[in-house]
Amino acid sequence: MAPKGFPELLKEHEDELVESLLHWSLSNGLIMYPPNYAKYQANNAPITLFPTPFPKKLYENAIEVQEVFNELYVNVISKEKEWLIAKIKELSEFDQSFTGELFNIYQKILSENGGKLKQELSLGLFRSDYMINSVDETIKQIEFNTISVSFGGLSSKVGKLHQYLNNSGYYDDKYSMKYYDNEHIPISNSINKLAKGINEANYYYNDQTHNTKTVILFIIQEGERNVFDQRHIEYSLIENHQLKSYRLSLEKVQEEVVINNDKLYIKQTMDEVSVVYYRSGYGPNDYTSSKCWESRYLLEKTLAIKCPSILTQLSGTKKIQQILTNEEILKKLLPKIDTKTYNQLLSTFVKIYPLDDSEEGKYAKKIIFEDSSKFVLKPQREGGGNNIYKEDIPKFLQKIDEKDWGAYILMELIHPPKYSNKIIRNDEIYNEDIISELGIFGSIIFNETTGEIKLNFESGHLLRSKFSSSNEGGVAAGFGCVDNIYLYE
Numbered sequence: 120m121a122p123k124g125f126p127e128l129l130k131e132h133e134d135e136l137v138e139s140l141l142h143w144s145l146s147n148g149l150i151m152y153p154p155n156y157a158k159y160q161a162n163n164a165p166i167t168l169f170p171t172p173f174p175k176k177l178y179e180n181a182i183e184v185q186e187v188f189n190e191l192y193v194n195v196i197s198k199e200k201e202w203l204i205a206k207i208k209e210l211s212e213f214d215q216s217f218t219g220e221l222f223n224i225y226q227k228i229l230s231e232n233g234g235k236l237k238q239e240l241s242l243g244l245f246r247s248d249y250m251i252n253s254v255d256e257t258i259k260q261i262e263f264n265t266i267s268v269s270f271g272g273l274s275s276k277v278g279k280l281h282q283y284l285n286n287s288g289y290y291d292d293k294y295s296m297k298y299y300d301n302e303h304i305p306i307s308n309s310i311n312k313l314a315k316g317i318n319e320a321n322y323y324y325n326d327q328t329h330n331t332k333t334v335i336l337f338i339i340q341e342g343e344r345n346v347f348d349q350r351h352i353e354y355s356l357i358e359n360h361q362l363k364s365y366r367l368s369l370e371k372v373q374e375e376v377v378i379n380n381d382k383l384y385i386k387q388t389m390d391e392v393s394v395v396y397y398r399s400g401y402g403p404n405d406y407t408s409s410k411c412w413e414s415r416y417l418l419e420k421t422l423a424i425k426c427p428s429i430l431t432q433l434s435g436t437k438k439i440q441q442i443l444t445n446e447e448i449l450k451k452l453l454p455k456i457d458t459k460t461y462n463q464l465l466s467t468f469v470k471i472y473p474l475d476d477s478e479e480g481k482y483a484k485k486i487i488f489e490d491s492s493k494f495v496l497k498p499q500r501e502g503g504g505n506n507i508y509k510e511d512i513p514k515f516l517q518k519i520d521e522k523d524w525g526a527y528i529l530m531e532l533i534h535p536p537k538y539s540n541k542i543i544r545n546d547e548i549y550n551e552d553i554i555s556e557l558g559i560f561g562s563i564i565f566n567e568t569t570g571e572i573k574l575n576f577e578s579g580h581l582l583r584s585k586f587s588s589s590n591e592g593g594v595a596a597g598f599g600c601v602d603n604i605y606l607y608e
């Protein structure tokens with residue numbers, strides 16, 4: 120069946136809807152700080168007026184493969200460690216000041232502790248991102264994120280908002296009825312599920328007891344505009360698990376913590392930290408000085424469980440994603456996988472090429488100069504705004520030394536369907552074609568040395584949308600928005 124069209128509203132009804140949407144957002148923390156903000160002033164987050172259609176079957180596919188993807192990355196980290204490390208060494212050559220620094224810290228903490236990690240348990244809060252490929256109606260993976268995955272907080276909120284607007288009759292122009300069945304616009308439970316992942320890590324830190332005396336340390340960026348997204352997880356931790364949390368930037372860590380017998384404490388209260396949760400530290404800009412690198416090293420060498428550990432973070436680089444699309448490698452990493460699931464995983468991959476001296480790499484170097492319109496070029500960076508698209512790729516490559524091309528991957532462009540939803544940013548409504556990216560969150564607790572998985576669960580969803588005219592869709596960066604799915608069969 121085709122999805123229902125978007126509600127069509129008279130101007131006065133849309134105005135009412137917008138006012139209710141703004142009130143709900145501000146009342147319930149569906150908000151973000153504007154640029155150059157004062158601490159007491161937040162805006163409604165950029166969101167869509169309506170949920171965007173998404174085929175139910177494809178949403179279910181994405182949910183079904185999440186735990187397998189979690190396991191795949193854990194196997195890369197723990198069971199194919201030497202292979203991963205060899206790859207990271209190669210990447211460090213291209214990117215000494217970031218990947219190289221992270222890898223140095225990893226090596227240093229191992230060598231200082233007889234080749235072992237102080238804390239072998241690791242928490243992964245991951246997000247696998249997809250777009251629908253219109254050509255064959257499949258979901259295709261954009262990337263797999265292993266650090267600082269965001270919008271789990273605001274996603275739950277936007278789902279609740281859309282349900283509220285639907286239940287209150289704002290989507291029905293004539294009769295103030297429900298426009299959608301609520302079960303077709305499911306609310307993501309990502310706030311509580313991500314908090315549950317952190318709570319479980321606290322439990323394992325405390326030898327499988329629910330100790331509410333230990334605390335969670337959020338490592339954050341100074342001046343983070345998307346702070347409320349993180350706060351919702353903190354509120355869930357305290358409300359549902361009686362776990363306190365602290366927030367520190369990498370700049371401030373050294374002044375504010377104490378390490379004693381490898382345990383990490385908050386200096387002022389001497390609260391013991393069970394989990395260090397990084398919502399910063401994923402890109403070079405987060406390390407403004409050598410002090411920040413020193414902080415990262417200090418945190419890494421403690422007994423606190425890291426979310427993520429350095430190897431977990433580095434397993435999420437684009438280069439590893441490219442390698443994992445290789446069928447043989449995939450099979451080796453998931454030896455027990457059944458054929459159906461294996462095929463399901465494979466069906467989410469588009470072609471990703473290396474740009475090195477391998478046969479595939481040589482082929483890619485040739486085709487990109489023949490027709491670049493089908494590709495996006497990605498460097499080893501996270502956080503949006505780094506990719507190079509289509510005809511810009513040959514120009515870009517020509518500007519850099521060919522020996523540095525190996526630091527990039529070349530990915531086939533996915534062509535998602537367009538919808539004419541409406542986006543609200545501040546109080547302006549934009550009515551343009553949008554395209555959407557579905558993210559599925561996943562939580563996993565594992566032993567980085569043995570590969571033993573203690574817990575692995577899918578943790579909710581996120582839909583982000585952007586104007587189809589823009590290449591990138593960073594929400595906090597200003598050109599995308601938080602959306603929710605309207606499932607149809």
Ligand code: ADP
Binds near residue numbers: 262
């Ligand atoms: P980042 O680590 O910066 O988030 P991504 O790989 O997620 O990098 O790319 C950023 C954005 O670029 C995505 O959110 C998506 O909008 C767009 N994009 C990335 N890869 C593709 C692709 N293969 N096809 C179409 N759009 C893509």
Ligand code: MG
Binds near residue numbers: 248
């Ligand atoms: Mg991304």
